[in-house]
Amino acid sequence: MDKFEILDHTADVGLVAWGKSKEELFANAALGMFSLICDAEEVDGGFTTPVEVEGSDYEDLLVTWLNELLYLFEAEEVVLKQFTIQELGQYYLKAQVEGEPLNSQKHHIKRVVKACTYYEVKVEEVEPQLWRAQVYFDI
C-alpha cells in the first residue's frame, strides 16, 4: 500500500491518500500534502504542537485538518513531517504534529499550497481496513 499519490490537474494538484485505518489515512494525507511543499528528508525535529479541529463529517474534517497544517506552515513558519492522530471521530480530530522551524538554507520549498479545497473531496473505506481519501489543492 502506497501512503499517497499525486493526481494531475490542469491548474492545481490533487492527492490520493491511503491508510489501514482512518487515523493512518489522515496522517498520510498530511504527509502527501507536505511532500508538495518540501522533501521530508530535509526536515528534522525541534518543533511539536497539538492540533485540534472540528468538522461536519470526515470530508470536512480532512479539509479543515489540512488547512490547519497549512496555516501552521505559513504563520508559524514550520515544516512538518510527523503526524500522530490521537483521536478521530466524525466531527473531531486531535493530533500531535512534529517538524522543524523553517530554515531557508536547509529546506528547499518547492511551491506554495494556498489551500486545500472541497472540490471532489472524498473519504471512504473502500474495503475492510483500507481507507482512501482524495483532495485537490489550490496552488
Added chain:
Amino acid sequence: MAEAWKGPLQKVDDWRWLIPRSYKKGMLTDGMIYASEKMISVIRKDQAPEQVANVACLPGIVGKSLAMPDIHWGYGFPIGGVAATEEKGGVISPGGVGFDINCGVRVIKTNLTEEEVKPHMEKLLSLLFSHIPSGVGSEGKLSFSIPELERVMEKGARYIISRGFGFGEDEENIEERGAMEGANPEAVSAKARERGKDQLGSLGSGNHFLELEVVERIFRPDLAEAFGLFPGQVIIMVHTGSRGLGHQVCTDYLQEMQKAMSRYGISVPDRQLACAPCNSPEGRGYFEAMACSANFAWANRQLITHWVREVFEQVFQKSAPALGMSILYDVAHNIAKWEEHEVEGKKMKLCVHRKGATRAFSAGNPTLPPHYRGVGQPVLIPGDMGTGSYILVGTELAMQETFGSTCHGAGRVMSRSEADRRSKGRDIAGELKERGILVRAESKATLREEIPEAYKDVGEVVEVVERAGISKKVVYARPLGVIKG
C-alpha cells in the same frame, strides 16, 4: 489525467458555445462559454464545462453562467468564470472568488523607450529583485502594527498612499479607487491577520510576477493615445494579490458556509461552491472580510509600485514624475462586487463574481475616472512568462452580455507535473534569454512549472473576446524582463 467532458455544447456562433439548462438537474440557467472552435476541443479535455454547469445551479443566479476563453479546470467555479446573483434570494460564494482574493494586475507607465532601458536591464532587474520581496512565504520589508493592518484592510491603497508610498493621483487609476466599500476588519479572523500581516509588500510565488515590457503593436491608435501609450514605450506590469490573508479568509468562510448551507436549505453540486444568502450573517461576513482582503491586495500592489519607482529613480537619476511613472490602471481578477447592471431593460443591483475574469466597463460608465469615461476602462491581460501582454478596453456589448467582464490571461493547459516532466534538464532562463527576455526567479521549480507551453496562447484568448465583441484590443506589449517568485 482528467476525464474528458462529454456534455452538450451548442454552437451559437463562431465564438459562443451554450450548455443548455436541460443538461443537468438543478441548473437554473444556461451556461455560455466564449471560445473558438479550436479551443473547444481543448476545453472539453477536462471538467471545466461541468463547473460552468454547476455554477448555473447557484440560487438567485441572474443571466447565464459565463466562462471566458481562458477557461480552465478549477475547483468550484471554473477559472474564467463569471456569475451574477441577485440581492434578494441570491447567494454569495467564496468559491466564486477563489483563495487569492483580488489577485490582479497593475500597469505602471514610463516615458522611457526600449533603447533607453535596454542598457540598464541587468541592473534594473537585479535591483527590482532585491527591493521587492518574492518567493514562497515572502515577507514585506516593512512591518505593520495591528492598527495599521486594520487601516490597510479598510482603506487599501488609499491608506498606503497617505503614508507617502505613492502620489495622490494614483488612487483614481485603481479599480474602486484602491479601496472597496463595505470592508470590516472585524469580519477577518485572527488567523487570517496573522497569515497576512508580514506579507504586505511582497510578490509571492506561483504565477505571480513583475514584468518589464515594451509596447510593440498598437491596434487602435486613438485609444492607445487616450491611455498614454506609444510604440517603443517601456511599461511595468505587476501581478499579485492578497497573499496569505486572502487565502485564510476564503478558507475560514468556506468552512463556515459548509455548516450554514443546510440551515438555509441550500444544496450545491460541488462542496467547493458552498455559499450563503447575500443578506445572511455568513454572506455579509464573507463580503466584509473579502473586501478587507481586496483592499490589502490593492495596498500590496501600491507598495510594490513605490519600490518600482524608487528603483527607476536610482537607475535613471530622475524623479518618478519626470520619468512619467503614472499608473495606467489596476484591475482585480478574483473578486465579488456589488454592481448595477441592466437586465432585460431593468436596472438591478447584482453581486458579480469574477473568478479569473476582469471587469471591463465601457465608455460612459459613471464609476470610471473622468479621463477614461469617454473611452472605457483599460483592461490588463498578462500572458504567461515570456509571451507578452495585451491591453484591451471594455465594450457596450460586454455590459449587455457579460456584466462588463472579459478574460484575465492565458489560462493553463498543462498540469504542473507534466510541465515539470517536459522541462526536465532544460535551462528555462537560458531559453528565455535567447529570446531577449531576462529572468530572475526565487525558485527554479517555479520557472519549470510556469514554462510558456503550459499555457494557452494569450493571443488566441484575446482574439476571441475581440471577435465576440466583449473587448477591443488596444496594444500588445512584448516582455523584456521578468521577476518570478
